[in-house]
Amino acid sequence: MPSFTMRSTVRTDKLATVAGYVAGFALLFVIWHLAAAYLVKSILFPGPWPVFERALVLIEDNILQEQIVASMRRIMQGFLLGSAIGIPIGLAIGSFRIVRWLLEPWTEFFRFIPAVAMITVAVIWFGIGEESKIFLIAYTTVFVVVISTAAGVGAVGRDKIRAAQCLGASRLQVFALVALPATVPYILTGMRLAMANAFVTIVAAELIASNDGLGKLLWDARLFMQIEDIFVALVALGLLGFLTDRVFRVLIRAFAGRFNATV
Amino acid sequence: MALVSLEGVGKTYHGRTGAWEAVRDFSLDLADGEFFCLLGTSGCGKTTVLNMVAGFEQPTAGRILLDGVPVERPGADRGVVFQGHDSLYDWLTALDNIGFGLRLRGLGRRDRRAKAEHYLNMVGLTGQGAKHPSELSGGMKQRIQIARALANDPRMLLMDEPFGALDAMTRAVLQGELSRIWAETRKTVLFITHDIEEAVALGTRVGVMKRGPGGTLKAVIPVDLPFPRERTSDAFMATFREVHALIHDEIHGAH
Ligand SMILES: Nc1ncnc2c1ncn2[C@@H]1O[C@H](COP(=O)(O)OP(=O)(O)OP(=O)(O)O)[C@@H](O)[C@H]1O
Ligand SMILES: [Mg+2]
Numbered sequence: 301m302p303s304f305t306m307r308s309t310v311r312t313d314k315l316a317t318v319a320g321y322v323a324g325f326a327l328l329f330v331i332w333h334l335a336a337a338y339l340v341k342s343i344l345f346p347g348p349w350p351v352f353e354r355a356l357v358l359i360e361d362n363i364l365q366e367q368i369v370a371s372m373r374r375i376m377q378g379f380l381l382g383s384a385i386g387i388p389i390g391l392a393i394g395s396f397r398i399v400r401w402l403l404e405p406w407t408e409f410f411r412f413i414p415a416v417a418m419i420t421v422a423v424i425w426f427g428i429g430e431e432s433k434i435f436l437i438a439y440t441t442v443f444v445v446v447i448s449t450a451a452g453v454g455a456v457g458r459d460k461i462r463a464a465q466c467l468g469a470s471r472l473q474v475f476a477l478v479a480l481p482a483t484v485p486y487i488l489t490g491m492r493l494a495m496a497n498a499f500v501t502i503v504a505a506e507l508i509a510s511n512d513g514l515g516k517l518l519w520d521a522r523l524f525m526q527i528e529d530i531f532v533a534l535v536a537l538g539l540l541g542f543l544t545d546r547v548f549r550v551l552i553r554a555f556a557g558r559f560n561a562t563v
Numbered sequence: 564m565a566l567v568s569l570e571g572v573g574k575t576y577h578g579r580t581g582a583w584e585a586v587r588d589f590s591l592d593l594a595d596g597e598f599f600c601l602l603g604t605s606g607c608g609k610t611t612v613l614n615m616v617a618g619f620e621q622p623t624a625g626r627i628l629l630d631g632v633p634v635e636r637p638g639a640d641r642g643v644v645f646q647g648h649d650s651l652y653d654w655l656t657a658l659d660n661i662g663f664g665l666r667l668r669g670l671g672r673r674d675r676r677a678k679a680e681h682y683l684n685m686v687g688l689t690g691q692g693a694k695h696p697s698e699l700s701g702g703m704k705q706r707i708q709i710a711r712a713l714a715n716d717p718r719m720l721l722m723d724e725p726f727g728a729l730d731a732m733t734r735a736v737l738q739g740e741l742s743r744i745w746a747e748t749r750k751t752v753l754f755i756t757h758d759i760e761e762a763v764a765l766g767t768r769v770g771v772m773k774r775g776p777g778g779t780l781k782a783v784i785p786v787d788l789p790f791p792r793e794r795t796s797d798a799f800m801a802t803f804r805e806v807h808a809l810i811h812d813e814i815h816g817a818h
Contacts, residue, residue, distance in 0.1 A: 459650035462619055467664035467715050468639030477667070481654045555654060 346528050351535065354528035363517075368536060371506065371513040374430065375498045378437020383491055385438065386445030390490075391483070393446065394453025395475070407446050415440035415501040419508055428509040433502060440501045441494040445487065452486025453479060484555045492548040499541050565592035566630065566719065566751050567616060573624030574611050585611045587777035588625070591770065593719075598745055598752045600766030602759065602806065604813055608778030609755045610646065613721050616753060617643050639664065642712030644722040648704040651696040657707050658683060658692030664715030682710040687740060702733040709741065719751035726761070738764055739791070746790060759810060763802050764792050771809045782809055 329348045336347030358364035392399045393407075415436045422439075426432035456479050464478045506515020514533045521529035574586040586608040593599055603609050614620040615627055618637040627634045629641070637643075651660050659666075662679035670678070683692050686706035696704060705725050712720055725741075726734040742765055745752060756762050762769045766786050773781040786802055793799060 457649045459645045459647065460652065462617075462637065463643065463645065463650040463711075464663070464667070465619075465637040466617055466639065466641055466643045466717075467667055467711070469667050473667055477663075478652070481652070484654075 344527055346531055351528050351531040355532045355535070358529070358532060364532065364536065367512055367514050367517045367533070368540065371502050371515070372540065374433040374513065375437055375495075375502050377430075378434040378439075378502075379441050379491075379495060379498050381434065382438035382441025382494065383445050386442040386490070386494075387449055387487055389442075390446040390449025390487070391453060391480075394450040394483070395479070400450070403446075407443050410439075411443035411447070415497070416504045419505055422505070423509050428511070432509065433505050433513075436501050436505050437498045440497040441491075444494040444497060445490040448490025448493070449483060449487050452483035452490075455486065456482040481555075485552050488548060488552045488555060492545065492552070495544055495548065496541070499537060503537065566595045567591075567593040567753075568628040569612070569616070569625070570628070571625035572612070572615060572622045572627060574608070574615060574620065575623045584776045585778060586615075586622075586775075587779050589779050590625075591780055591783075593751060593753060595751055596749045598754065598765055598767045600754045600756060600762035600769045601772065602756060602762045602769055602810065603772030603778065604774055604810070605757060607772045607774050607813075609757075609772060610723055611778075613643075613723050613753065613755055617641055617721050639668075639715055640718045642715055642717035642720050644705070644708045644712055644720065644725045646723040646725075646727065648696070648701065648708060651704055651707060651711075653696050655695070656692060657688065657694050657696070657699065657703075660696070660707055661692075661710045661714050663711060679710075679714055682714040685713070685744060686710045702729050702737060705729070705737065706740075709744075713744070713748065713750075717750070719753065722752065722754045724755050724757065727756070727758075734758075734761070741765065742790060742792075759803060759806050760794065763799060763806060764794060769802075769806055771806065771813070774813055781813070784809075 333347050333349070336345050355364060389403065393403055394400075418436060418439060419432075422432040422436050426435055460478055460482060461474055464474050469477065502513065503515040503518070506513035507519050510516045514537055517533045518530055521527070521533065569589055569591045572586060572589040573584065575582050575584045577583075589608075589612060591599075601609055601612065611620070615622050616634065618634045618641070621635075652663065655663065658676065658679045661682050662670075662675040665675045665678060680692065683689065686709055688703060688706055688710075691699075691703070696707070699707065709720075709722075709725065726737050729737065738761060745765075754762075754765060763786055768783055768785050770783045771781050773779050784802065784806060788796075788798055788802070
């Protein structure tokens with residue numbers, strides 16, 4: 301049966317992808333182990349085993365989870381806030397020339413001031429509490445999302461819009477049923493890029509001014525020369541970033557209609 | 564009264580390279596229920612004429628009347644099948660693409676599906692409604708475009724070289740199906756092509772355009788042959804030769 305063969309090849313494709321990831325990570329850890337055990341041979345460069353053992357201890361003491369939750373909560377809050385602000389602005393810039401003229405100077409100006417450079421003002425304005433971090437993540441998210449959303453609106457094919465018009469669509473329907481869904485992959489791509497920025501920003505912000513989070517873990521480990529803790533934090537960041545990025549890729553593919561998405 | 568009247572229509576584009584008169588003094592009456600094929604060499608202004616009838620663009624001279632009322636904007640009474648297949652919605656299934664116009668009109672999900680299925684079957688894609696455009700071949704996408712336009716039940720169909728990018732065999736199959744669908748529905752059709760055989764096989768009249776700048780209608784030839792058309796018959800050949808002679812002059816510059 302053709303449908304059966306198709307489904308089973310999709311499944312083997314997925315299995316192959318997962319197997320590839322597992323093998324890739326395994327290779328990374330093997331090389332790390334070899335480098336630590338035979339090449340560098342320094343207590344400043346621990347191998348994967350001591351780091352893994354240390355991670356277990358930190359997990360048992362509930363320390364690692366707390367830092368991860370603290371950092372991820374800030375990232376998600378700031379990221380969602382930034383996206384919620386950026387998407388409508390990007391849609392407006394892409395749809396109306398006047399808005400573009402008015403707002404493009406803003407986006408083109410601020411996107412060259414990195415969030416890391418804003419840490420000092422953020423701390424002065426909002427203190428070292430949650431607000432300053434959420435502000436910084438939102439700041440770093442907004443401009444990337446605005447630009448890719450506006451680009452997406454501009455890239456909607458002319459025939460797609462015309463087809464809707466001659467099927468009887470109103471301006472609102474053209475926007476809601478054609479321009480918006482056609483732009484979703486661009487919006488998600490912008491959010492995906494912004495998420496990478498958010499990781500950079502949160503670590504920098506927590507290094508400088510914070511009471512918890514993975515950045516704080518890194519900073520404390522440096523102060524007390526707990527080299528394994530540093531590596532635990534680094535691996536945690538890598539894995540968290542990897543997982544969030546996977547989620548985005550799946551979403552983007554689904555919306556682009558390459559799979560039988562139920563959207 | 565004619566369904567559509569083009570009265571001395573002209574279109575001049577003002578672009579980066581200056582003014583370009585794409586169409587000049589184009590006059591034509593389309594009767595209700597006829598299948599009009601507009602033939603012409605590349606760049607003579609065929610798409611420009613269609614875009615003005617569709618209401619996507621406004622004439623810079625003359626006027627276009629639909630039921631005696633000037634055309635000002637696109638509307639659901641004129642279904643368009645586009646030259647490429649960029650006009651399909653990638654994020655919708657074939658069936659939802661076909662039912663898109665019905666959704667715009669607020670038809671419920673059940674009715675919409677039933678009607679879309681009907682047109683899916685009509686264009687010969689039974690059972691393929693769950694596929695997305697990226698999973699369809701070029702010929703299948705053109706069928707979906709035709710079904711989408713028909714499902715909306717327009718008064719007329721405007722088709723811009725719908726089979727232009729297809730291989731000869733697929734094209735012949737789709738021509739046959741379009742002819743059958745037209746016989747069933749009796750929609751007025753304005754069909755653009757640069758394929759003489761296609762025009763003579765499908766049209767009740769064939770119009771030949773003069774090369775631009777200032778592309779205009781050079782001659783209109785009625786094709787009084789019964790459907791389905793026998794392409795190897797003498798009568799078909801005679802009409803083919805007549806149209807061919809007009810086009811030949813056009814290509815080789817005898818005006
Ligand atoms: N938006 C535009 N701006 C400027 N010139 C245009 C524009 N659209 C079309 N033209 C010009 O008008 C002329 C007619 O173009 P049109 O697309 O109507 O040709 P066509 O007969 O459909 O050709 P083809 O068979 O290749 O599709 C061409 O010379 C083209 O360069
Ligand atoms: Mg054309």
